[in-house]
Amino acid sequence: MTDGIFIAIGIFTLLCGSSVILCKSPVYSAFSLILSFFGLAGLYILLESPFIAVIQVLVYTGAIVVLFVYVVMLMNPNSSGAYRNWIFMIVSAFLAWAVSLYLLKALTLGVAPAVGGAHALSLKEVATLLFTKYLWPFEILSIFLVVMIVAVFALAKQSKETPNE
Amino acid sequence: MSNFSSVYWTQFIAIALIGLGMVGFLIRRNAIVVLMSIELMLNGVNLLLIEAAHRSGSADGTMLVVFIITIAAGEVAVGLGILLNLYRIKHSSDTELYKELQG
């Protein structure tokens, strides 16, 4: 039964993902991006990591795509020429196909057998690991976020100078 | 859940997402949709990591995904900031117009 749900959510995610890149107006592609992130959160739950599913919904769908929708709404883009000319389409389709094949081969080569046996990771295990083994990346990442805030302010200040707001 | 078919199915979905992101990145003219396709690719990678973490039972994959999500948040914040300044100068978000660096 869970395999059926798994495949259904997978197809749903792929459909929304393709409609992100195919929709002419960016608002509809932002909307389908939200739906595809929902599908991904469902997949993470099925892969027994609910913490990541909740973080994905909270940060990705609840903050990043909100920013996308803000910018799309404030910039009211004209969705005239949405796609590049057809040569780009052919080249990119071929490139994507080649890369996917390569990835699939690389991944299947390295299919490690289920070493530790798939056991559900409790929330406390994940949290303790974050603060014991991965403590320094965690602290460096918070420095990264402060740097991002400074960068955003620098960009916003620069936009204040340019005349036509 | 870690029987044979679901391992390949997750990897197929993840790689398809990365492929979709790449196609979107190359063929779209609107800069915002280009950024969205990059997010799609990042999520494909996240899915692969979670699937590996699930299969091998260790939480390292989960940690990497948490860090990727943080960096993606920072990247979008600055990326859209740059995009807005470009929009302010060019009054359009069409990537065809951003050509000054071509020399």
Add this chain to the structure above:
Amino acid sequence: MENFLPVLLLLFFAVCLCIGIYTVSHILGPKNPNASKLSTYECGVEPEGSARVPFKTHFYLVAVLFLLFDVEGVFFIPWAIIYRDSLKEGTDILIAGGLYMALLVLALSYIFRKRLLRLH
């Protein structure tokens, strides 16, 4: 994974609720659109100019700062979960949290000093 099955059920019932509201409202509600109903409502005045608002950096800035601080806020939750347990082993969890908090306070004070958000 088992305990997320009810969430799927709840999602199904919520979608049924929305579709129910939509169909009942469309069946029962009369449909006689006329020009005045279909134009956008501008307190009775003729709508002029495009409906799109000239760009405001303030709204964008609030959203960006929310994104960055939301991520920092979310990182507090795992720290909070294991704080009490790992306090027994020693105070390194306290130092890690303190460092993280210091950076967050640094970011907040930077926002106030920069005065870009209308916060003063």
Add this chain to the structure above:
Amino acid sequence: MDQFDFIVLAVKTLVILVLIIQVVPVMIYLERKIAALIQDRPGPNRVGPLGLLQPVADALKLLMKEDPVPSNVNKFLFQIAPFLAVMPACLSLAALPLGDFFEIGDRKYLLQIADLNVGLLYIFAIGSLGIYGTLFGGWASNNKFSLIGAMRSASQIVSYEIPLALGVTGAVMMYGTLSLREMVFKQSGLLLGVLPNWGVFYQPLGFLVFFVAAFAETNRLPFDLPETEAELVAGFHTEYGSMSFASFFMAEYMAMTTMSAVMTTVYFGGWQIPYLSDEALFSMIGSRNILALIQVAVFFTKVMVFMCIYVWVRWTLPRFRFDQLMKLSWGNLIPIGLINIVLTAIGLYFWDKR
């Protein structure tokens, strides 16, 4: 998870969803009655005895009215926006514990839809999706004023989510878990012999931050800026007709219910009666299912107390200006939330040391 369990689960989910949806008409009635009480006028008493059928009359009126879709809006987003607001409000009920458990035959079933060990984070994640109803509603109705209303409302909701999370982090530190069910169990017993062992007595500051942020999260007065009658007509839902307008308000009331339920569960001991432990109550009554009913009743009385406080504050406090609103969140609530985390950390350090 055999067939019978699945049926009980489905019926339980449906019953809890309908139970929480029933709070909306009750709240419509209560809101008018309390507003009338505050403004010293009788309030609705024409329709049915004591005006009790007033919400039913409202619902029927809204169902029968026409739902026009203006011409120059993009149809799809315009019609789906109200449901984007209702969906997160419904989904966030899943983690709320209404009671302990009830028994059918010899099998025990939890009195909540799902006992998630990421319960609280799940509620915040689904709660943060409420912005899309506002954003798409405002943008799709192609009207300058509703777009500005949507922008302001979204900025307000967005900038009050951070104090919401910081406020609760103090409580999570104390309980050491995210599952709401365990939080309620940890609040049983007595504190210093006289007070019930509730979270609010350990975390007064955290509760204050969460309480204020919960008001702003659901756009309730004094944070009612987006729907100010004066400047923005009706904010982002100006263009909406009958049922879609009602869906926005249903979503708002259900978000209010969820916020009140989280406040009762985290800070006021969920379904527990203050000085009466579950075992003492069970020994008095004997049957487990009646105890379950009592627990649900206690839970809903506490939620109703918070809802009445929402209405009471709405009709007494004046409205904030937009920059005062932002200053309150970024300038006051977030620093207080951080201070609360520091105090809790130090407090727990000494509390566990002795």
